[in-house]
Amino acid sequence: MHILKFGGSSLASPERIKLVAKTVQDHLKKDKVVSVFSAFGGVTNDLLLMAELAEKEDVSYKEILEKNEKRHIEAVKDLIPVTSQSAILSKVKNQFNRLETLYEGVFLLNELSDKTKHVLSGFGETLSSLIISEYFKSLKIDSLWVDSSELIVCKNVNEKVQVNYEKTNSNLLEYFKKNKADLFIVPGFVAKNDQGVPSTLGRGGSDFTAAIIAGALEVDKVLIYTDVNGMFTANPNLVPQAYSLKHISYEEAMELSHFGAKVLYPPTLQPLLDKNIEIHIKNTFAPEDPGTVISKSSKKNFRWVTGITHIDAIKLLNIEGSGMVGIPGFSKRFFEILFQEHINVVLITQASSEHSICIAVKADEAEKAKEALDEAFEVEIGYKKIKPVEIEDNVSIIALVGDRMKSHHGLSGKMFSALGNNNINIRAIAQGSSERNISAVIAKKDVVKALNTLHEQFFEVPSKELNLFITGVGNVGSKLLDQLKKQEQYLLDKLRLKVRVLGLSNSRKMLFDEDGIDLQNWKENLEKSEKADKQKFFDKVKELNLRNSIFVDNTASPEISDWYKNYLANSISVVTCNKIACADAFENYQNLQNLAREYGASFLYETNVGAGLPIIDTLQNLVASGDRIKKIQAVLSGSLNFVFNNYNGTEPFYKVVETAMKEGFTEPDPKIDLSGVDVARKILILSRESGLQLELEDIEREDFLSQESLNSETNEKFFELLKEDEKDFKKMYQNAASNNAELKYVAQLEDGKGKVGLQEVGAQHPFANLSGSDNIVLFFTERYPEQPLIVKGAGAGAEVTASGIFADIIRIGKK
Known part of the structure; x- marks a missing residue:
């Protein structure tokens, strides 16, 4: 039996549902199929949003409800022949009538309980699976809709799902033994507790549904269809060079999904681990692509590091003081308080001096955690033995993940060196004894830069991306741009350097393009761009916050040279043929040298003397x-x-x-x-x-x-x-x-x-x-x-001066 699961993005429109049906039919040629479906794309978010609006007595929830009802009815009309629509339209109408009643109750009572949330959020999967089941029947396929909420038993404790596998497996085995069909259509996400009250398996729970069924039936593999080609080395939306992984282990998948890789819901692995059931992450829109296979071993993955990921919605909590040093049981009290408040700790780090403990928690739990801890340690805080808990926000966790990391020395050093060279400050570090994960807390604004920096360090063919921001495009500047254009392929092929010009400026105009400025038509584009402004130019370079950023000054302007210190202090290298800065007061010259050293930037000015001569x-x-x-x-x-x-x-x-x-x-x-x-x-x-x-x-x-x-x-x-x-x-x-x-x-x-x-x-x-x-x-x-x-x-001339600047840029690339 084939176990398939299709996510909301695969079901976002009737056209996509038809594409899904073809994939299911291909599997039916080989064996019977159990297919688990999420809600139509975006529906679950709407269901929860409507609940929140109703609780606030905001009647706008009715417009969203009407829009969703219309969407589902239109899907029925698009997918199912007119002669077969009445029954399913009646079911859809009935579901929306129930929803309307529930929302009215929330609106009138001005109250939204967890139980009601679970009931409301499960309607999306029920609706989508009912419509899709009727669609398969219209295709003359022997199909049966399965009410998974009657089979899967679980309880929810503060958003943590606990499945009763004994009852669930028994229910599933009995159901599939008694019922016969070629295709079983199953709504994901929904379940009930031991008392028969509706519950859910958590956001992303449709993956979990498929895994629970696969574990109960003990199949060889479960296929999870989504909108990407498997699990990637990093988030491809943030790291354009990321690529899909062919093989990873259960443990690596667990780490990556826990730390923000949204392709797989973390609990999905629980029912599969002991039974060694593989998970295949596939692309609905390219089902022939291999995707990612998650199995017991990742030996087929030749890299030391398997993936890089991050978590955004966190905050740091710091507690410190001399009253912690050498006091037995302090950590026990600390974590016991968090346990009693049902607060999950994402990351822990403690100084060996025992003077401080730093933890990361979900952002929406930070205030609750602080209040509980400050109250519990009120006496110690009053006697100033410890300080009140401090919350630090605007932070994220980045993590290197890989089974083979423990077999390779120096990975931590490479990681922290790469981040440090790009002026990415690390607030906290955690590494487990298994060495499968190295985590670091950094400023949220540095996440994209950090991910790209680490991806370049650990995954890309030894190459380096240099991001240039050039001011001065007269004689020297235009020659430099010509040389960069001409040598673009050579630099990539021979020196493994990808040089991109992202910013240009002259005295009148400035131009930015985050994808790289077209060096063929830069003059025309610059003329059509915005008015030049030195402050705005610097602000934009800083805002982009790209690794290996280089500010290039081809002018003889003292006003431009005054900005070098700002660039260097933000770890942005400076290459210049402008002699004014280096011939300024010695104190300023020395300050620039010190800034370059302190912030890990390069300050190169070979062309100050002798143009292109060394x-x-x-x-x-x-x-x-x-x-x-x-x-x-x-x-x-x-x-x-x-x-x-x-x-x-x-x-x-x-x-x-x-x-x-x-x-x-x-x-x-x-x-x-x-x-x-x-x-x-x-x-x-x-x-x-x-x-x-x-x-x-x-x-x-x-x-x-x-x-x-x-x-x-x-x-x-x-x-x-x-x-x-x-x-x-x-x-x-x-x-x-x-x-x-x-x-x-x-x-x-x-x-x-x-x-x-x-x-x-x-x-x-x-x-x-x-x-x-x-x-x-x-x-x-x-x-x-x-x-x-x-x-x-x-020793003079635009061509040779430009070549000297070019050489300094290459020198930075080779560092």
Whole structure:
């Protein structure tokens, strides 16, 4: 005999019921079938809602009742031929008349007892199964409707179901021995107690009904049809990468369902465990898919961790005080009080010092638990030996589940490390001696982030998702987006990195897309988006609360750099080519470094010096390996190098600067480059990376531009003044040429002092013959005292700067 169960989502419409019928008919080709049905989707919720409204004397319950009656009548008319409708319509009408009477009673008495709740909530299954039974008869199938409430005996104690298996099994065996049919239609969920009073098996109890019948008849398996392909590694609505599990054990299924996996009602396993009856979770809408098999062993599941799940509706209760330490029986009193109040404890953790006990309970039981505990320990609280119980809400429990976890070392470490790296704080931890479950209490706002982080850690092919939020989409930013688009597949295939751009902003507009911005049409979409706002941009990044979030700054804006501390303090990494933050007051520079360390975020700024060249990385590696910097000499301005490489006294100086600006070798304001401020910032940054605590004003700067041009307020005025100073530029060039030398803007750090300025460089110097926008850095160290370590290459331009930012993003991905 095949035991099947169909949930409410499978019965949400007549079309779905017809699909269910085909599945049942397929099983009938092989054997007789017992099919258990839930209420039509959403009906049980309505039944309970109407009861609550009636109790509050809210007459709107009548509208909901009328809507449900209409729904069931329409289902009859859709499923059953007109000639066969009268009998079933009469039954449906009779059921709704009874419901109307019961609700009127609740309304008039202004009272809703548990007994009445059980009676009312069971009508949905009765109605659906009666209609479906008549539908199968119209298909000429030998079917029989079974009133399961006359067969299953149980009692309900504070929402806990206790089945009398001796009576129930006897009733079921006798019934199926006496009655013959090819198909038995059974309403799930409903039962009666020993006194014959209507009762139920708890929300989700239709699964339980099917399991009780399967256990009594001792079949090989019970098939539970729902709207998903089995039990998943995590909730697929919260973790898009989650996938269905082929095999899990009873114990794993128990843990997963207890901790929020709604596919299976936890008590379902009780009547099946000892008899080794398998449960097959199947998809009604894809019945050919294998789904999940729940059995005695999960050895076919090769992973150490089977699933990740969570519970939302909980609160933490904390009790602490010196009066608990070393007092025998304190814990006994504590838990006895909760037992007397019928409060179930979901999680327990106690400090080894015995100074505190922390428990998690259902959210709606927390106040009741606090009142009972505070009253019971009133004397101790009065003498200040312990503190009153504290309730902490807005928390959730996440749990790793797996039979094989006990055989593998370091899983707890991986779990907590992954959470910590994403700034997910753990409030409490519990792990049983069986090591089948590791549970942690975290803030509710972090649940989605935590689930995705742990799923990535334990289930996905070694890959990592990076979520980028980019501000500045001009020359550098647009090149970066082009590179990200071009390399998308390569990063996934070769480096196992899935890089998504979720936020974009320029000075006017900002755009967000939680599914990832289309990098093909980002310009058009950005133009149509909302007005840019730095606070709102940050708030949105924080609100999304995604793992491996990276804020990318492609601007030269001091206002943007002021936000780095906010991002880092929320464990959001920062990648920037903006030099202002690292060249700001040393205290601020150091604060950013400290924030990155404290909150487990990365703060990377390789492109601050030398664009895409590994200058900062090389210096950091030298210092980290114990080498000491003696001197640094460098040509660090690709723009100035471009200008002086191309200026030969024939074409005006301002024209060469204009070309450099158009080619993207200078900042939007070219004075930043030509004033030497940009180079001063770069040597300042290198000095700080070397271990010195210098400020920008400590860097000596020799200007080759007039003060009037340096003080000009617009680019137009600046270029006019450059025209006027052309004779001075020609003279500088001619003097250098007469000395067989080239003009280079040189930065130097030696003896703890930094300086920048224009110098004449001889033909034999390493700085000579630098082409285009090349940069060069000479590191003289204890290991390289005479022949310096040299880093040389293109040091300016949108393309290479974007590639340097790209490299920093990849570096975070590889952490």
